[in-house]
Amino acid sequence: MSKTKQKTRVLVLGGNFAGLGAAQKIRDHAGDAVEITVIDRKAYLDYIPNIPLEIFEGRDPAVTMHMPLVEALAEDDIHFEQAEIEAIDVDAKTVTLRPNERPGAPTYVQPYDKLVIALGARLAFDEIEGFAEFGHTVSDAWHANRLIEFLKTEYKGGPIAIGSARFTQGHRGRPSWLPTALAACEGPPVELALSLAHWLEENGKGGAKNITLFTPAEMIAEDAGEKVVHQLLQAAGEMGFGYKNRTQDITRITAEGIEFANGESLKAELKIVFPNWKPHDFLLGLPISDEVGFIVTGIDMRNPDYPDVFACGDAAALTVPKLGAIGHQETEVVGRQVAKDVGALSANEADEPWHPEVLCIGDMGGGKAFYIHATSWFGGDIQELRMGRLPYAQKLAYKELFFRNHGRVPNWGVPFAKWSAEGIAV
Ligand SMILES: Cc1cc2nc3c(=O)[nH]c(=O)nc-3n(C[C@H](O)[C@H](O)[C@H](O)COP(=O)(O)OP(=O)(O)OC[C@H]3O[C@@H](n4cnc5c(N)ncnc54)[C@H](O)[C@@H]3O)c2cc1C
Numbered sequence: 001m002s003k004t005k006q007k008t009r010v011l012v013l014g015g016n017f018a019g020l021g022a023a024q025k026i027r028d029h030a031g032d033a034v035e036i037t038v039i040d041r042k043a044y045l046d047y048i049p050n051i052p053l054e055i056f057e058g059r060d061p062a063v064t065m066h067m068p069l070v071e072a073l074a075e076d077d078i079h080f081e082q083a084e085i086e087a088i089d090v091d092a093k094t095v096t097l098r099p100n101e102r103p104g105a106p107t108y109v110q111p112y113d114k115l116v117i118a119l120g121a122r123l124a125f126d127e128i129e130g131f132a133e134f135g136h137t138v139s140d141a142w143h144a145n146r147l148i149e150f151l152k153t154e155y156k157g158g159p160i161a162i163g164s165a166r167f168t169q170g171h172r173g174r175p176s177w178l179p180t181a182l183a184a185c186e187g188p189p190v191e192l193a194l195s196l197a198h199w200l201e202e203n204g205k206g207g208a209k210n211i212t213l214f215t216p217a218e219m220i221a222e223d224a225g226e227k228v229v230h231q232l233l234q235a236a237g238e239m240g241f242g243y244k245n246r247t248q249d250i251t252r253i254t255a256e257g258i259e260f261a262n263g264e265s266l267k268a269e270l271k272i273v274f275p276n277w278k279p280h281d282f283l284l285g286l287p288i289s290d291e292v293g294f295i296v297t298g299i300d301m302r303n304p305d306y307p308d309v310f311a312c313g314d315a316a317a318l319t320v321p322k323l324g325a326i327g328h329q330e331t332e333v334v335g336r337q338v339a340k341d342v343g344a345l346s347a348n349e350a351d352e353p354w355h356p357e358v359l360c361i362g363d364m365g366g367g368k369a370f371y372i373h374a375t376s377w378f379g380g381d382i383q384e385l386r387m388g389r390l391p392y393a394q395k396l397a398y399k400e401l402f403f404r405n406h407g408r409v410p411n412w413g414v415p416f417a418k419w420s421a422e423g424i425a426v
């Protein structure tokens with residue numbers, strides 16, 4: 001009797017945007033030649049990009065932005081394991097994990113044939129002195145709810161500082177076309193400044209004049225391109241926002257304000273910050289990681305020394321800025337490459353070149369949003385900015401589509417957003 005051929009075991013570490021997307025794309029392209037397991041410490045997808053919008057529109061993101069993950073995966077016959085991932089051994093081709101539904105579980109070692117690392121990054125607020133006592137942020141539901149509570153009950157109308165700490169990017173294995181970013185992701189601070197200004201006005205607590213945006217870099221949101229940032233800064237300046245660049249880093253946050261590494265400081269009653277995006281500790285020192293711990297890959301999202309290891313999303317060294325939209329593009333590449341390995345796609349089909357694009361829609365409050373599409377950060381010539389009601393409608397529609405289709409944003413989803421935002425004056 002002939003033995004049934006064993007399917008290729010694909011382990012996907014992380015089940016948020018990059019992990020869910022990669023698992024689905026692998027299923028799409030590799031079909032039933034693979035057995036896919038996604039491992040995450042939580043059983044839901046956290047739809048992070050709309051968290052600020054939700055709090056300013058009076059909704060609790062813990063209620064509205066968590067999408068059940070297990071059912072979404074089961075639709076594609078993808079198995080889910082809820083566990084804390086503690087270690088990866090790329091030579092033995094194993095992952096060490098600790099199931100975390102109940103405390104007290106031992107660790108288990110799980111083998112893989114193909115590994116996709118989609119673990120995101122650690123947002124290092126705990127490394128900013130004074131953050132817990134005097135800082136605020138919006139990067140998850142807990143902190144966003146804490147911020148809106150502060151605004152409603154304690155904020156007295158004083159100055160507000162919004163900006164980023166210094167991002168540390170690795171160098172090992174980095175392609176020459178990828179520049180050094182001093183901040184990990186500066187769409188959120190820009191979005192937050194605009195939408196908060198609107199909320200302050202609506203609630204009789206001030207407006208744009210209260211807010212100063214700061215950046216460690218020469219220019220905020222550099223990855224959007226000089227032309228776009230110039231337009232954004234001009235509009236922001238006319239609205240009354242303050243702006244401070246070249247702060248280098250946040251040294252500490254105090255009751256009075258923020259102190260910067262360049263020796264300057266900003267007085268502020270409210271300090272809203274975005275930290276360094278750091279790789280998880282257990283990735284540091286692996287033969288697949290760069291010197292800070294991000295996973296090194298080629299443009300095929302495959303580690304050059306360990307070709308059965310892939311990375312996508314914020315965990316990948318190539319993903320700079322740390323944008324979900326770039327991670328989404330990378331998942332398609334991962335899906336095709338795994339399919340090539342199992343013989344489900346030809347090299348021609350799988351190796352179709354990919355060119356990263358910055359795509360970002362940020363809420364401005366009052367039913368308006370800005371839309372940025374840029375490739376200049378990666379050496380291209382696209383730098384598009386649109387502001388108005390259409391991008392806002394798209395931001396909401398994209399989230400609806402995402403939840404309704406369990407993360408399967410149809411392939412036309414992104415191009416449709418590009419076409420409609422760039423083709424119609426708003
Ligand atoms: C306020 C804010 C607004 C943003 N707005 C936008 C936007 O408008 N557009 C955009 O494109 N991007 C935006 N981003 C960036 C976007 O959120 C990230 O790029 C995206 O979430 C990255 O997806 P990921 O799946 O790679 O990582 P993550 O979303 O960080 O997911 C990583 C997953 O891995 C799991 N995990 C991590 N470590 C372990 C472990 N040891 N064991 C088990 N599980 C683990 C986590 O639970 C998580 O589910 C925004 C970010 C912030 C903070």
